[in-house]
Amino acid sequence: MNEDFQEVRILDNYYQTSSFFPMPVVLVSTLAEDGQTNLGPYSLCFPHMIAGGHAMMLITRSSSNTAGNIRRTGLAALNFIPARRRFLASCVRLGFPGDETAEKMKGSVFTLRTSCREMMGSTPYPQIVQESVQVFECTWDPAHDDSPSPDESHFLLRIEKIVMPKRWRDSLLAGGRFPSLPVDYGYRDDSRFWFCRHGRPFAIGLPKGKGSDASTVLYQAQRLDPDIQWEPEACAKLAGVPRLFLKQVLSGVNAEARKRGISRITPGLLDELRDKRAGEPGRR
Numbered sequence: 001m002n003e004d005f006q007e008v009r010i011l012d013n014y015y016q017t018s019s020f021f022p023m024p025v026v027l028v029s030t031l032a033e034d035g036q037t038n039l040g041p042y043s044l045c046f047p048h049m050i051a052g053g054h055a056m057m058l059i060t061r062s063s064s065n066t067a068g069n070i071r072r073t074g075l076a077a078l079n080f081i082p083a084r085r086r087f088l089a090s091c092v093r094l095g096f097p098g099d100e101t102a103e104k105m106k107g108s109v110f111t112l113r114t115s116c117r118e119m120m121g122s123t124p125y126p127q128i129v130q131e132s133v134q135v136f137e138c139t140w141d142p143a144h145d146d147s148p149s150p151d152e153s154h155f156l157l158r159i160e161k162i163v164m165p166k167r168w169r170d171s172l173l174a175g176g177r178f179p180s181l182p183v184d185y186g187y188r189d190d191s192r193f194w195f196c197r198h199g200r201p202f203a204i205g206l207p208k209g210k211g212s213d214a215s216t217v218l219y220q221a222q223r224l225d226p227d228i229q230w231e232p233e234a235c236a237k238l239a240g241v242p243r244l245f246l247k248q249v250l251s252g253v254n255a256e257a258r259k260r261g262i263s264r265i266t267p268g269l270l271d272e273l274r275d276k277r278a279g280e281p282g283r284r
């Protein structure tokens with residue numbers, strides 16, 4: 001059936017008033033003036049710099065506790081909580097504007113634990129949420145402030161650390177199960193927030209027969225072993241390896257690098273490994 005399109009008026013907060021816009025739910029932890037960790041739920045929080053610099057953009061009401069705390073301390077942690085009704089109900093309570101930290105945190109169901117940054121020094125950092133699937137620990141970059149009005153604050157949050165429970169890290173690196181993260185459709189009908197869970201993710205492969213390009217090589221290499229750095233020239237050398245075999249090739253190189261205590265893959269190392277393999281019995 002060919003349905004006609006009808007125009008919708010573009011209102012303020014168009015993502016929840018004039019459309020259906022799927023958003024993440026992020027519990028932002030920041031430090032209140034007395035040092036207590038404040039949790040504020042936010043959905044307008046998206047990747048903003050993805051290559052070279054790694055940063056998230058957070059859009060908040062300027063009068064929120066979160067905005068005040070970020071401006072004062074420069075610190076925030078983005079806690080991605082699982083899609084459970086109990087957690088989302090607590091989020092909605094924590095999202096009631098105007099409550100001070102001590103008052104609102106009394107009703108929180110979340111467990112706070114020490115920041116993973118804190119363990120490496122004495123600087124106080126906001127605590128993080130134990131129940132999280134993953135946490136981005138961030139520092140505000142005030143040089144990129146493009147807040148459009150005194151009421152609306154845009155914070156560029158540079159990601160210093162991403163931490164997650166071991167089972168999710170294993171799954172991420174080995175390509176296993178996905179966590180169930182909530183999707184927020186926002187504050188609608190003037191009385192309720194609407195959330196949903198997503199189904200099991202499905203994969204759609206890229207067109208067959210295309211060789212890998214250097215950026216695919218870099219992406220795969222970082223996923224397989226984030227502790228090993230690949231120089232762009234080394235990635236370029238593997239461009240053209242059929243996608244089907246890329247993981248196997250990269251894993252082999254990473255394993256050899258680890259064995260030798262090397263954390264940086266150079267084109268020279270790839271040449272050396274190729275020559276070595278070519279010299280192995282049965283290779284020629």
Ligand SMILES: Cc1cc2nc3c(=O)[nH]c(=O)nc-3n(C[C@H](O)[C@H](O)[C@H](O)COP(=O)(O)O)c2cc1C
Pocket residue numbers: 025038039040041042043044045059060061063064065066067091092093094095096097098099184193
């Ligand atoms: C699921 C959810 C998402 C929200 N997303 C945003 C958002 O992206 N930006 C914003 O300014 N307020 C958002 N709010 C409202 C804030 O949570 C609310 O202003 C709250 O007072 C923030 O807490 P804080 O004052 O402790 O920072 C959201 C509320 C909920 C429940």
